[in-house]
Amino acid sequence: MSLxxxxxxxxxxxxxxxxxxxxxxAAAASNNRGVALWKDKVISISLDGRMFSINKATGxxxxxxxxxxxxxxRRSPLRRSSSAILPSSALRGEFGIRAxxxxxxxxxxxRVAHLHDPGxxxxxxxxxxxxxxxxxxxxxxxxxxxxxxxxxxxxxxxIGNAGPDWDAEYRPGDNKWAASVLAxxxxxxxxxxxxxxxxNDPYDYDEISEHQIINAKVNGxxxxxxxxxxxxxxxxxxxxxxxxxxxxxxxxxx
Numbered sequence: 258m259s260l261x262x263x264x265x266x267x268x269x270x271x272x273x274x275x276x277x278x279x280x281x282x283a284a285a286a287s288n289n290r291g292v293a294l295w296k297d298k299v300i301s302i303s304l305d306g307r308m309f310s311i312n313k314a315t316g317x318x319x320x321x322x323x324x325x326x327x328x329x330x331r332r333s334p335l336r337r338s339s340s341a342i343l344p345s346s347a348l349r350g351e352f353g354i355r356a357x358x359x360x361x362x363x364x365x366x367x368r369v370a371h372l373h374d375p376g377x378x379x380x381x382x383x384x385x386x387x388x389x390x391x392x393x394x395x396x397x398x399x400x401x402x403x404x405x406x407x408x409x410x411x412x413x414x415x416i417g418n419a420g421p422d423w424d425a426e427y428r429p430g431d432n433k434w435a436a437s438v439l440a441x442x443x444x445x446x447x448x449x450x451x452x453x454x455x456x457n458d459p460y461d462y463d464e465i466s467e468h469q470i471i472n473a474k475v476n477g478x479x480x481x482x483x484x485x486x487x488x489x490x491x492x493x494x495x496x497x498x499x500x501x502x503x504x505x506x507x508x509x510x511x
Contacts, residue, residue, distance in 0.1 A: 268316025381433025450500030
């Protein structure tokens with residue numbers, strides 16, 4: 258007798274996203290990349306810029322809020338205390354977007370961080386050496402959920418590729434903060450520190466994937482660390498307080 262038990266769908270909430278628009282205009286699927294749980298609510302966002310609070314027991318929509326222009330999709334909310342942090346466009350970096358994170362406190366949502374904001378002293382726009390301000394549409398989208406560290410009240414956001422992605426000739430310089438991780442204050446959006454895995458990335462290395470936070474001993478010293486398996490083939494360990502490099506090891510099997 259088989260002991261396997263089939264899963265049961267308790268409820269389903271369809272936001273009714275225009276799937277034709279999602280495929281033809283946004284160049285992305287009409288789904289999102291995960292939800293956040295907050296007490297008895299499921300927090301979800303749709304590609305067309307809406308945010309939903311859903312009763313996790315019944316699937317009933319408690320409230321819905323428009324937080325972005327339909328042309329700029331949002332995915333994967335991150336819950337932090339009473340706030341939700343939303344990554345920027347679901348569009349890929351090569352679509353000429355400009356990356357940001359937002360906290361929906363009103364309509365429209367208040368911007369938390371802008372990766373190339375000249376008012377942010379660590380924004381990195383000075384590392385785009387083309388002389389034509391291509392940083393204004395240089396990609397570096399952040400279409401995956403960040404990792405939140407309650408100990409330091411910091412979220413660690415992986416950053417995608419620069420645009421144009423394959424031809425770095427048009428964007429000389431390091432192109433910060435594409436292909437990087439940023440430690441960001443959720444209250445004011447200030448970049449605490451950044452680490453770029455692949456400067457001037459010509460290989461389309463999105464580094465939006467998970468950044469795990471761990472506590473471990475390094476040379477006998479207790480350290481707070483953030484680790485990441487990067488697409489350039491190395492596994493990185495960084496100090497999550499100040500962003501200093503700790504170690505990197507090749508993931509090559511050859």
